[in-house]
Amino acid sequence: MAVKSSLRYLMLSLLLTFMFVLHAREKKDNNNASLTYFIQKEKSFGSDTIALREFLTPLRQRVLKGDANKQTAVYYALMGRGTSRKIGQINTISSTYFEKANDLAIKFDDEALALWVQIELAKYFYQFNLLEQSLPYFMTASFKIDDIPYVDQINPDESYRSLGFFFSTIGEYKEAINCLKEAAFLAPDLSEMKASILDNLAMYHLEDKDTSVAMAYLNDAKELALKIDAKARLARVNGMLAMVSLGRGELDSALHFVDQDVKLSEESGDKANRQHAEIIKAKVLMGKGDMQSAEVLLEHLKKDLKGNLTKTDFLLDVEELRLKIAEHKGDPDMELAIRRSLGQLKDSSIYGESAVVIQRARVLAAKERYLNEASIINLKVQQSRFARNMYLLVLALGIGIVIISYIDFRRKMFARHHRYEKKVLAYRLEKTLLDQKLEQAHRTLADHLRFLTDRNKQIESLQREIARINKSALAEIEEKNGKLKQLLQSHILT
Numbered sequence: 001m002a003v004k005s006s007l008r009y010l011m012l013s014l015l016l017t018f019m020f021v022l023h024a025r026e027k028k029d030n031n032n033a034s035l036t037y038f039i040q041k042e043k044s045f046g047s048d049t050i051a052l053r054e055f056l057t058p059l060r061q062r063v064l065k066g067d068a069n070k071q072t073a074v075y076y077a078l079m080g081r082g083t084s085r086k087i088g089q090i091n092t093i094s095s096t097y098f099e100k101a102n103d104l105a106i107k108f109d110d111e112a113l114a115l116w117v118q119i120e121l122a123k124y125f126y127q128f129n130l131l132e133q134s135l136p137y138f139m140t141a142s143f144k145i146d147d148i149p150y151v152d153q154i155n156p157d158e159s160y161r162s163l164g165f166f167f168s169t170i171g172e173y174k175e176a177i178n179c180l181k182e183a184a185f186l187a188p189d190l191s192e193m194k195a196s197i198l199d200n201l202a203m204y205h206l207e208d209k210d211t212s213v214a215m216a217y218l219n220d221a222k223e224l225a226l227k228i229d230a231k232a233r234l235a236r237v238n239g240m241l242a243m244v245s246l247g248r249g250e251l252d253s254a255l256h257f258v259d260q261d262v263k264l265s266e267e268s269g270d271k272a273n274r275q276h277a278e279i280i281k282a283k284v285l286m287g288k289g290d291m292q293s294a295e296v297l298l299e300h301l302k303k304d305l306k307g308n309l310t311k312t313d314f315l316l317d318v319e320e321l322r323l324k325i326a327e328h329k330g331d332p333d334m335e336l337a338i339r340r341s342l343g344q345l346k347d348s349s350i351y352g353e354s355a356v357v358i359q360r361a362r363v364l365a366a367k368e369r370y371l372n373e374a375s376i377i378n379l380k381v382q383q384s385r386f387a388r389n390m391y392l393l394v395l396a397l398g399i400g401i402v403i404i405s406y407i408d409f410r411r412k413m414f415a416r417h418h419r420y421e422k423k424v425l426a427y428r429l430e431k432t433l434l435d436q437k438l439e440q441a442h443r444t445l446a447d448h449l450r451f452l453t454d455r456n457k458q459i460e461s462l463q464r465e466i467a468r469i470n471k472s473a474l475a476e477i478e479e480k481n482g483k484l485k486q487l488l489q490s491h492i493l494t
Helices: 002-045 049-055 068-087 092-107 111-126 131-147 156-169 173-186 192-207 211-228 231-248 251-268 271-287 291-305 309-329 332-346 353-441 445-470 475-481 483-493
Strands: none
Touching: 002 049, 002 068, 049 068, 068 092, 068 111, 092 111, 111 131, 111 156, 131 156, 156 173, 156 192, 173 192, 192 211, 192 231, 211 231, 231 251, 231 271, 251 271, 271 291, 271 309, 291 309, 309 332, 353 445, 353 475, 353 483, 445 483
């Protein structure tokens, strides 16, 4: 009966513990879901920071259920986002907002909050192409993100996607693919985010020369984009399919896909993607030998891109294609003019392919410095931990030696007491026997004389024993107790 009662109590305790953990997990999920709602809706306010501030009032006033400090930190970070979007460059207002969010995360030692703020800070620099400034935040986040459970993180799908985009920018495609796989697992099934993750996975696999896997992701991305009617995403997928077909020499297929890309880009109002699609189309037309159509398209693109400094990389592609057409036509004047234009574009210290290469090299160098510094810090932490452990080990050994020595001392003292008591008991027994003999000795003088003789012998023996004990380790006990001396006195008095 007692065993059954114990089992019932154990099962009930486990059930209550499980329910408590489940309730805490659901509560955390709900709190993070509330924050995620504000994070996702923030993008829809564009550059209207007044409306954004009004929308974020519940976070600013900390009226939501859950951690009030976390709400404040998210409010600051989202205001940093909104103001940076409005101003369009790195600025003190946005930087101050992000710093406040980061300070709160550090102050309250919230790892999940700190992770999200780190990624938001990294994205703040990344969106303005300041890769070196964003690198420390992205790298710190990449080291921590896998150690924090998904359920504890804020907006984990977006965090993994941002890390994937960053690693792809610096040419670390394997790292980018790993991050985007995590993002794809976490993203809602029928969402624009999932579609963007799939098509970027395809692009990174293409960069990594893994065409078969890239095509599988492209097909999944295309199917999802059709389901959710995401025309801009579908346009990009068709553009990549066109590039794959062009690489395989399947020009008719490539032309079909790129025409779909141009059409869908125009319908969705994505001008940048349309321009990129038209560059691909010019390559396809040139591959088919239709130089005239390609030249017309490139002339139109040049006019469209002229004066737009943010699209200088597109303009470089256009001029290089036009140079090939000039060489094909054998037009030296056109070729000379294009070469001058290309020279001016490539000499730019801000834009152009060479600038991208230089920036990537600088970021990779900064990454190596960061990793080296992180290794040094980690080594110092390990050395400090080793020194502390050695100190604790030596202390424990010292305490152990003291305890063992004390136990051994007590054991020896007990053994000495035991030997002493045995001797006392033996002499007491001998005295008892002699006392019995004394009673008999009263009967005859001879017996009395023999008794005196035996008594004297014992006195002498006892005196010798006392003298020997006084020279041995038992001297302290005899000095303290004096039991043998008491026996000697007893004999003498008798």
